[in-house]
Amino acid sequence: xxxYSTNEFRSGLKIMIDGDPYTIVENxxxxxxxxxxxxxxxxxxxxxxxxxxxxxKSGDSVEGADVMEVDMQYLYSDGEQWHFMDQTSFxxxxxxxxAVGEASNWLKDQDICQVTLYNxxxxxxxxxxxxxxxxxxxxxxxxxDTAQGATKPATLETGATVKVPLFVEEGEVIKxxxxxxxxxxxxxxA
Amino acid sequence: MSHWQPTISLKNLQARAHVLDRVRDxxxxxxxxxxxxxxxxxxxxxxxxxxxxxxxxMSSGRYLQTSPExxxxxxxxxxxxxxxxxxxxxxDGEDGTHHNPEFTMIEWYRxxxxxxxxxxxxxxxxxxxxNTSDRKLSIGYVTxxxxxxxxxxxxxxxxxxEKIDQLCIDHRLQSQHSITKAQKIDFxxxxxxxxxxxxNAITCVYxxxxxxxxxxxxxxxxxxxxxxxxxxxxxxxxxxxxxxxxDPGTQLAxxxxxxxxxxxxxLPDIEIDQxxxxxxxxxxxxxxxxxxxxxxxxxxxxEASSIEEVMSFSWKNA
Numbered sequence: 008x009x010x011y012s013t014n015e016f017r018s019g020l021k022i023m024i025d026g027d028p029y030t031i032v033e034n035x036x037x038x039x040x041x042x043x044x045x046x047x048x049x050x051x052x053x054x055x056x057x058x059x060x061x062x063x064k065s066g067d068s069v070e071g072a073d074v075m076e077v078d079m080q081y082l083y084s085d086g087e088q089w090h091f092m093d094q095t096s097f098x099x100x101x102x103x104x105x106a107v108g109e110a111s112n113w114l115k116d117q118d119i120c121q122v123t124l125y126n127x128x129x130x131x132x133x134x135x136x137x138x139x140x141x142x143x144x145x146x147x148x149x150x151x152d153t154a155q156g157a158t159k160p161a162t163l164e165t166g167a168t169v170k171v172p173l174f175v176e177e178g179e180v181i182k183x184x185x186x187x188x189x190x191x192x193x194x195x196x197a
Numbered sequence: 198m199s200h201w202q203p204t205i206s207l208k209n210l211q212a213r214a215h216v217l218d219r220v221r222d223x224x225x226x227x228x229x230x231x232x233x234x235x236x237x238x239x240x241x242x243x244x245x246x247x248x249x250x251x252x253x254x255m256s257s258g259r260y261l262q263t264s265p266e267x268x269x270x271x272x273x274x275x276x277x278x279x280x281x282x283x284x285x286x287x288x289d290g291e292d293g294t295h296h297n298p299e300f301t302m303i304e305w306y307r308x309x310x311x312x313x314x315x316x317x318x319x320x321x322x323x324x325x326x327x328n329t330s331d332r333k334l335s336i337g338y339v340t341x342x343x344x345x346x347x348x349x350x351x352x353x354x355x356x357x358x359e360k361i362d363q364l365c366i367d368h369r370l371q372s373q374h375s376i377t378k379a380q381k382i383d384f385x386x387x388x389x390x391x392x393x394x395x396x397n398a399i400t401c402v403y404x405x406x407x408x409x410x411x412x413x414x415x416x417x418x419x420x421x422x423x424x425x426x427x428x429x430x431x432x433x434x435x436x437x438x439x440x441x442x443x444d445p446g447t448q449l450a451x452x453x454x455x456x457x458x459x460x461x462x463x464l465p466d467i468e469i470d471q472x473x474x475x476x477x478x479x480x481x482x483x484x485x486x487x488x489x490x491x492x493x494x495x496x497x498x499x500e501a502s503s504i505e506e507v508m509s510f511s512w513k514n515a
Contacts, residue, residue, distance in 0.1 A: 035294065037293075039434060044246070062388065064380060
């Protein structure tokens with residue numbers, strides 16, 4: 008893997024620190040007029056998601072991380088692994104529960120999502136920002152309960168539960184923002 | 198590819214011209230003569246932490262000046278009175294929120310000034326530009342060592358190698374192995390001390406340790422400190438000045454030490470500027486001088502969040 012000099016640092020660059028892959032979130036150039044220059048960075052550990060601060064002496068080199076973000080189609084889950092297909096190479100990849108994480112709540116067959124590959128294997132999966140999923144179970148709203156913003160739980164075809172307004176019914180398809188896990192709107196089926 | 202449009206707003210473009218006028222007024226009221234010196238010279242600074250742009254020439258290499266200091270001192274040695282200059286300066290690789298490789302510097306020299314006098318005048322200029330009816334900055338004077346005692350609760354002169362390493366590790370400095378003691382001190386100063394400076398104050402830091410004297414003379418009574426100062430507004434470094442070293446022998450020894458440091462750090466060799474040394478041999482009068490980063494001063498005056506907002510075109514689309 009190539010190494011990068013600090014003057015190539017920019018947000019999004021993937022580097023190896025203490026054996027883990029990281030992405031640069033923020034890069035700040037710090038230099039006393041007469042003194043040594045430094046690059047102060049905020050970096051996100053791609054395995055744990057944690058953001059930490061580090062400072063490099065400017066001019067130093069850091070090993071790049073073999074990390075790629077690839078759009079893939081979600082195929083199916085066998086309970087232990089989630090299977091995806093690279094849209095260009097048609098290569099298939101299996102990701103475990105750790106890599107899929109929260110995204111498993113929102114994945115529906117055929118959906119396109121972003122899979123982060125580290126050394127060729129899935130490290131994390133991001134669901135599309137918005138997904139459309141069918142409600143498989145939800146009790147009818149109680150008549151007369153007209154309070155503004157009142158909600159009830161609804162179970163989706165993926166097994167996830169979200170809060171929906173009382174007027175939304177079982178069998179309907181709804182749009183969800185996967186970043187917040189919140190209901191956005193009803194979707195009219197064509 | 199970046200946009201073709203300027204990085205400065207029309208409002209800031211006008212403000213920049215206005216502040217330039219006020220800086221010139223400041224010096225003309227004090228009878229300081231405006232001068233211009235060459236930006237492209239045969240020599241450049243030997244300082245290990247400053248990288249000059251070199252330019253290919255038909256016969257020999259030349260350098261874009263990192264500051265007008267040497268040429269201005271040659272003017273003083275030839276009998277010039279108090280002088281100031283507002284000019285472009287160039288430092289390769291210095292690019293960020295508060296840096297642009299090409300920037301504007303205000304530099305001036307005062308004959309016979311003491312450290313107190315030159316610091317006072319520098320603060321006056323900064324206050325003149327920054328203070329408004331609804332913004333009053335307080336002013337503080339503190340020695341380099343007092344800052345260490347105040348913020349780190351230890352004397353700079355008692356810092357052991359172990360303590361230095363510990364401070365670097367605690368503040369997440371990578372690449373410990375490739376770093377010298379002087380560089381670690383710079384790290385500690387810029388990561389522990391500077392961020393703790395009062396955000397609503399102009400802080401004059403003076404009596405830098407002798408190893409960081411640069412071109413300042415050492416204090417006559419205490420040779421462990423130099424008559425060098427810096428001015429910060431909040432945590433932003435605005436000015437660097439000295440009661441100037443005039444002795445050519447000491448000057449030569451410092452240049453040679455720079456060259457050695459360059460060699461140890463695998464940096465390119467830089468020839469010593471004999472024009473400056475010869476001027477000092479002829480006689481540089483006792484004087485004090487200071488450089489102020491004009492763009493940064495403007496950033497503060499206009500409350501800009503990045504240096505590019507006060508420059509017509511920044512490095513990325515120059």
